[in-house]
Amino acid sequence: MWEWILIFVVVIALVIIVALFFSYYNRIITLSNRIDNAWAQIEVQLKKRADLVPNLVETVKGYMAHEKKAIEMVTKARERMMGAQTVKDKMDAGVELAAAMKTIFALAENYPNLRASENFKLLQEQLDGIESKIAYARQFYNDSVLAYNNAITTFPGRWFAKRMGRTELKLYFEAAEKERTVPKVTF
Amino acid sequence: MQRVSFYDQISKNKRNSVLLVIPITAMVVGLLYLIGYLFAPELAFLMVLFGLFWMAMQAMISYQYGDRAVLSVMKAKPADPVKHVYLINTVEGLSLAAGIPPPKVYVIESEEINAFAVGRDPQHAAVGVTTGALENLNRVELEGVIGHEISHIRNYDIRFMMMIAVFVGFAAILSYLLLRGAFFAGGSRRRDERGGGMAALLILMGLILAVIAPIATRLVQAMISRQREYLADASAVELTRYPEGLASALEKIMNKNSGKMEVSEAISHLFFTDPKRSPLDNLFTTHPPLAERIRRLRQM
Numbered sequence: 001m002w003e004w005i006l007i008f009v010v011v012i013a014l015v016i017i018v019a020l021f022f023s024y025y026n027r028i029i030t031l032s033n034r035i036d037n038a039w040a041q042i043e044v045q046l047k048k049r050a051d052l053v054p055n056l057v058e059t060v061k062g063y064m065a066h067e068k069k070a071i072e073m074v075t076k077a078r079e080r081m082m083g084a085q086t087v088k089d090k091m092d093a094g095v096e097l098a099a100a101m102k103t104i105f106a107l108a109e110n111y112p113n114l115r116a117s118e119n120f121k122l123l124q125e126q127l128d129g130i131e132s133k134i135a136y137a138r139q140f141y142n143d144s145v146l147a148y149n150n151a152i153t154t155f156p157g158r159w160f161a162k163r164m165g166r167t168e169l170k171l172y173f174e175a176a177e178k179e180r181t182v183p184k185v186t187f
Numbered sequence: 188m189q190r191v192s193f194y195d196q197i198s199k200n201k202r203n204s205v206l207l208v209i210p211i212t213a214m215v216v217g218l219l220y221l222i223g224y225l226f227a228p229e230l231a232f233l234m235v236l237f238g239l240f241w242m243a244m245q246a247m248i249s250y251q252y253g254d255r256a257v258l259s260v261m262k263a264k265p266a267d268p269v270k271h272v273y274l275i276n277t278v279e280g281l282s283l284a285a286g287i288p289p290p291k292v293y294v295i296e297s298e299e300i301n302a303f304a305v306g307r308d309p310q311h312a313a314v315g316v317t318t319g320a321l322e323n324l325n326r327v328e329l330e331g332v333i334g335h336e337i338s339h340i341r342n343y344d345i346r347f348m349m350m351i352a353v354f355v356g357f358a359a360i361l362s363y364l365l366l367r368g369a370f371f372a373g374g375s376r377r378r379d380e381r382g383g384g385m386a387a388l389l390i391l392m393g394l395i396l397a398v399i400a401p402i403a404t405r406l407v408q409a410m411i412s413r414q415r416e417y418l419a420d421a422s423a424v425e426l427t428r429y430p431e432g433l434a435s436a437l438e439k440i441m442n443k444n445s446g447k448m449e450v451s452e453a454i455s456h457l458f459f460t461d462p463k464r465s466p467l468d469n470l471f472t473t474h475p476p477l478a479e480r481i482r483r484l485r486q487m
Contacts, residue, residue, distance in 0.1 A: 034286070041283055122272075129276030136284035139428075144286070 024160040031148040035170055038141035039087070045134045046081070046094050049127070053078040053101070056123055060104060063114035067107055074100040094134075101127065138173045145170045207411045211354050214400050215242070218361040221393035225365070238361070246353045253349055254305040254313065257454055261303065263293035263315045274321060274329070278314055281333050284426045285341045290314045299448045300324065300440045302459040304336040305345055312340040323443060324436055331423055331433030332459055338422030344415045348456060351408050358404045362397040405471060412456050412473035420480055424487055434484040441477045 053074055060071065077097040084090040105124065108114050115121075149169050152161035161167060216235060223234030266275055271294060279289045290306065293315030300320045306312030314336045316329075324332065339345055424430045440460050448462035455462050456473035 038286065045283075122269075125272050125276070129272070129280070132276070133280045133283055136280040136426075139284050139426075140286045 020156075021160060024157055025164065028148075028151055028157065028161055028164060028166060031144065031151050032166070034144045035141065035148055038137065038144045042134060042137040042141060043090070045130055045137055046090065049094075049101075049130045049134070050078050050081045050097060052123060052126060052130070053097075055119075056101070056104065059117065059119045059123060060108070060114065063111045063117075064107060067104075070100070070103050070107055074104055076100075098131070142172050145172055207407050207414070208351070211351065211358070211404050211407050214396070214404060215354055215358050215361065217396055218358060218365060218393075218400055221389065221396065222361060222365050224389060225393065238357075242353060242357050245357070246350055249349055249353060250307050250346070254307065254311065254345075257305050257457065258293065258313065258315075260451060260454060261293075261295060261315070263295050263303075263313075266292040266294050271321070274316065277326075277329055277333050278337070281330065281337045281426055284334075285337050287312075287337070287341050290337070290340060294318060294321070297448055299444050299462070300436075301444075301448060301462060302332050302336050303457045304339045305457060306340060307346045307349070308343065309340050312345075314340070317448075319443075323439055327427070327429060327432035328436035328439065330427050331429070331436050334423030334426040335419045335433060335459060337426065338419040339415070342415070342418060342422060344419065345457070348408075348412060348415065351411060355401075355404045355408050359401045362400045365393055365397040409471050409473055413475045416474050417480070417483065420484060421487070424484065430484040430487045434481045437477050437481050437484070441481075 057071055057075060060067075064071075074097070077093065077100040081090070081093040081097050084093045105127070108120065151157045152166055153169070215238075219235040219238040220231055222238075223231030227234070268275065271292070274294070275292050278292050282289045287309035290304070290309070290312035291314070293313055295301075295303075295315055295317045297317040298319045299317055300323050302314070302316040302320055304312065304314050314333065316332070320329065320332065420433060423433050427433070437460070444460070446461070446463055450458065450462040458474075460477065461472060461474045
C-alpha cells in the first residue's frame with residue numbers, strides 16, 4: 001500500500017517537473033523570438049528611411065544646387081546603409097544617415113521656395129513619422145530584451161535557461177532615448 | 188502619495204477583471220437551472236447545458252462579425268493616406284511600441300474629442316478618432332489617446348467586453364423567461380404535490396434572482412469596463428512613457444466636450460470617454476470619472 005502511494009507521489013512530481021520544463025522552455029524561446037521580430041521591425045523602418053533619400057535628393061536638387069556636399073553626404077550614407085551586413089554596421093550607417101538627412105533639412109531653412117513646396121512638406125512628415133517609428137520599434141526591442149533577460153536570470157527560469165545553454169544576456173539599444181528627438185525644421 | 192508602477196497596475200487590473208466575471212457566470216447558470224426546475228425538473232441539468240451552448244453560439248457570431256457591424260454603425264470612414272498621414276504614422280508607431288501589427292485607421296466626423304478601438308484580436312483590429320480630436324489635441328496628447336486605444340487591442344479588452352455583453356444580454360432574456368414562466372407554471376405546479384417548503388423557497392429565490400440579475404449583471408459589466416479603462420490608461424503610459432500627454436488630453440476633453448455625441452448606447456463602451464455624459468448614471472457608466480483618471484495618471 002505505502003509503496004503505491006510513494007510511486008504515485010513520485011510520478012506526480014515528475015509530471016509537474018516535465019510540465020514546468022516545457023512551459024519555461026517555450027517561454028524562453030518565445031521571448032527570444034520576440035527580440036528577433038523586434039529587430040526585424042527596426043530594420044524595416046531603417047530601410048524605409050533610406051528609401052526616402054532618392055526622393056529627397058530629387059526634390060532638393062533643383063533648389064539648393066550649390067549645397068553639393070550635403071547632398072553627396074546623404075547619398076553616400078544611404079549607399080553604406082544598403083551595403084551594411086552586420087547589425088552593428090546597420091546601426092552605425094543608420095546614425096550616419098539620420099545625421100546627413102538632418103543636415104539637409106536644416107539647410108533647407110535658407111530656401112523659402114523649397115520649404116513651401118508640397119513635396120518637401122510631405123517628405124518632412126514622412127521622415128518625422130519614420131523617426132518616431134524607429135524610436136518606438138527600439139522601445140519595443142528594449143522591452144523585449146528586458147523580458148528575456150528577466151526570464152533567464154530570475155529563479156526558476158535561470159535554472160532552465162542554464163540547461164538550455166541560454167545564459168547570455170541580450171544587449172539593449174543604448175541610443176534609444178536620444179533618437180526620440182525628431183529633427184524639426186521650424187517654419 | 189505613493190507612486191504606482193504601471194506594471195503593478197496592469198497585473199492588478201487583470202486580476203480584478205477575472206474576479207468580476209465569476210458572479211456574472213454564476214448568475215447565468217443559476218437562472219438557467221431555475222428555469223429548468225420550474226418547467227421540467229427532470230431536465231434542469233440539460234437546460235443548463237443547452238443554455239450555455241446557446242450562449243457560446245451567440246458569442247461566436249459577435250466574435251466573427253461584431254467589428255464590421257460596429258464600424259458601419261459609427262459612420263467611421265477609413266483615414267485618408269495623405270490628409271491623415273500624421274494620424275496614421277502615430278497609430279503605426281504606437282503599434283510598433285506595443286508589438287502588434289498596425290491596425291486599420293478610421294476617422295469619424297464629429298466636433299467632440301473622442302476615439303475608439305474595435306476588433307476581436309490584434310490581427311483584426313481598427314482604431315478611429317474623431318475630427319475634433321485631430322483638431323484639438325497636440326502631438327503628445329494624441330499619442331496618449333492612441334496609446335490607450337492600442338492598449339485595448341493588445342490587452343484583448345474588446346473581445347473580453349464583447350463576451351461579457353453576450354452574458355449580460357443572455358441574463359436579461361433568461362430573467363424575462365423566468366418571470367413569465369412563473370405566472371404560467373405557478374398554478375400547475377401545485378398539483379404534483381412533491382413541492383413542499385423546499386420547492387416554494389426555490390421558486391421564491393428564482394423570482395428574486397430574476398428581478399435582480401439584469402440589474403446586477405449590468406452593474407458588474409460597468410465595473411469591469413471601468414477597470415479596463417484604468418488598465419488601458421496605465422498601458423498607454425507604458426507605450427508613450429509620458430503620463431502627462433494622456434492626462435492633458437483628458438483635461439481638454441473635460442473642458443471642451445459637450446457630452447452629446449450621437450452614439451448608440453450599445454457601443455458607447457468602445458469609446459475613449461463616454462460619448463454621452465449624464466450625472467445620474469455613475470453606477471452604470473462604462474467609463475471612470477475623468478477627474479479620477481487624470482489623478483491616477485499624474486500619480487504615476
